[in-house]
Amino acid sequence: MVAQPDRADDRDDRTLIERWLGGDERAATAIVERHATAIARFVSTLGERETDEVVQDTFVRAFSSFDSFRGESSLRTWLFTIARRLVLDRRRAQRRRPATKPIEDVELASGFTALDSIVAAEAEGQVREAVERLSPTQREVFTLRVGEGLSYKEIAEVVGTTEGAARVHYHNALRTIKDALYV
Amino acid sequence: MSDCSNIEIREALPELLHGRLDAIQAAKVREHVARCAECAAELELLERVQRLYTATPAVNTAAIVAALPRQRTRRAFSLGMLRAAAAIVVLLAGALVFRAAMSGSENGNNQVVVTPDTPAVTVQRDTPVTVQRVAQPRVLAMSLSELDDLDADEMESLLSALLRLEAAPVAEPDTLMGSVSGVGT
Numbered sequence: 001m002v003a004q005p006d007r008a009d010d011r012d013d014r015t016l017i018e019r020w021l022g023g024d025e026r027a028a029t030a031i032v033e034r035h036a037t038a039i040a041r042f043v044s045t046l047g048e049r050e051t052d053e054v055v056q057d058t059f060v061r062a063f064s065s066f067d068s069f070r071g072e073s074s075l076r077t078w079l080f081t082i083a084r085r086l087v088l089d090r091r092r093a094q095r096r097r098p099a100t101k102p103i104e105d106v107e108l109a110s111g112f113t114a115l116d117s118i119v120a121a122e123a124e125g126q127v128r129e130a131v132e133r134l135s136p137t138q139r140e141v142f143t144l145r146v147g148e149g150l151s152y153k154e155i156a157e158v159v160g161t162t163e164g165a166a167r168v169h170y171h172n173a174l175r176t177i178k179d180a181l182y183v
Numbered sequence: 184m185s186d187c188s189n190i191e192i193r194e195a196l197p198e199l200l201h202g203r204l205d206a207i208q209a210a211k212v213r214e215h216v217a218r219c220a221e222c223a224a225e226l227e228l229l230e231r232v233q234r235l236y237t238a239t240p241a242v243n244t245a246a247i248v249a250a251l252p253r254q255r256t257r258r259a260f261s262l263g264m265l266r267a268a269a270a271i272v273v274l275l276a277g278a279l280v281f282r283a284a285m286s287g288s289e290n291g292n293n294q295v296v297v298t299p300d301t302p303a304v305t306v307q308r309d310t311p312v313t314v315q316r317v318a319q320p321r322v323l324a325m326s327l328s329e330l331d332d333l334d335a336d337e338m339e340s341l342l343s344a345l346l347r348l349e350a351a352p353v354a355e356p357d358t359l360m361g362s363v364s365g366v367g368t
Contacts, residue, residue, distance in 0.1 A: 025253070028248055028251050029248050032244045032248050032251075033244050036242045036244050036247060037242060039242075040242045041236050041237075045236070052242060052243060052246075055242050055247065056246065056250050059247050060250055060252070063252055064252055123231065124234060127228075127231045127232055127235055142232075143236060145197050146197050146200070146232045146236070147232070147237075148201075148236075149198070149201025149203055151198075167194075174225075175186075177232070178184045178186075178225075178228070181228070
């Protein structure tokens with residue numbers, strides 16, 4: 001069963017980009033409003049605490065490169081890719097700082113603590129804990145699949161892997177969460 | 184919690200969650216979920232996870248927009264200024280060519296002398312030519328009717344003079360670059 005690509009949204013994004021390239025500054029606001037929250041969600045699940053900063057840098061970089069955006073992937077997928085690269089760059093920069101403690105997978109998995117104050121219900125807390133048990137890659141794939149509704153093809157573009165690998169990561173993540181909640 | 188064996192339906196659950204299935208596919212999945220406890224539980228789990236992700240703190244879109252590059256300014260400079268610069272260059276080049284064509288060369292090369300009876304003269308581009316009206320024409324001072332009176336040597340001499348002028352157009356005359364016509368009228 002093949003999901004229907006969100007073509008209407010993609011067309012709207014392309015229209016907004018063209019308007020902005022033509023000098024319509026209001027189109028920039030529309031683009032940011034359409035995607036900022038999703039980018040913030042994704043960035044926070046990657047364990048990045050400076051979510052606002054990464055989201056802003058993501059859009060600055062995207063808007064600086066719209067001339068070269070070919071629309072082969074959706075704008076949102078492209079933004080996810082940029083955001084992910086920025087997070088990885090920040091991690092590398094942090095690793096190069098001598099006083100900074102190296103970031104381990106276990107520490108990356110605690111990125112969901114940013115949601116602590118928001119998610120209060122016990123049931124949701126259990127789900128959160130289950131998601132925290134995922135490996136960084138599993139959590140990344142699972143977030144894009146369940147949280148953002150991306151296809152395996154889109155996830156593969158963002159994460160830099162194959163559709164098959166993304167599918168395996170998703171099902172492994174789902175199995176891990178089920179085991180944590182129901183066993 | 185066990186998994187349903189219908190992998191196609193399970194793969195479609197996240198798509199159903201995000202409304203990415205068409206009406207027929209969505210109905211098919213919902214019909215399966217209604218009679219499959221495993222898939223119903225899995226869909227409920229995915230909905231709980233989705234709610235977790237939805238709880239992300241709001242971002243300051245105004246601050247993001249304020250930090251973006253100004254497209255209008257950048258465009259105005261890159262295209263508008265370049266267009267203006269190109270227009271100025273073209274105008275200057277045209278003025279220089281026109282001035283050169285009108286002033287002519289100081290050494291007397293390519294000097295054409297015409298009389299009121301001289302037929303239209305078309306000057307090839309990039310060839311500075313001075314057009315003078317004199318009482319006593321010299322080289323090319325003749326009318327078309329006089330061509331019939333020229334003998335072979337005179338005709339050859341005239342053609343040689345014309346070739347030296349490089350005045351014979353190879354194509355349609357360029358109306359912007361030094362076309363001189365009807366000077367004798």
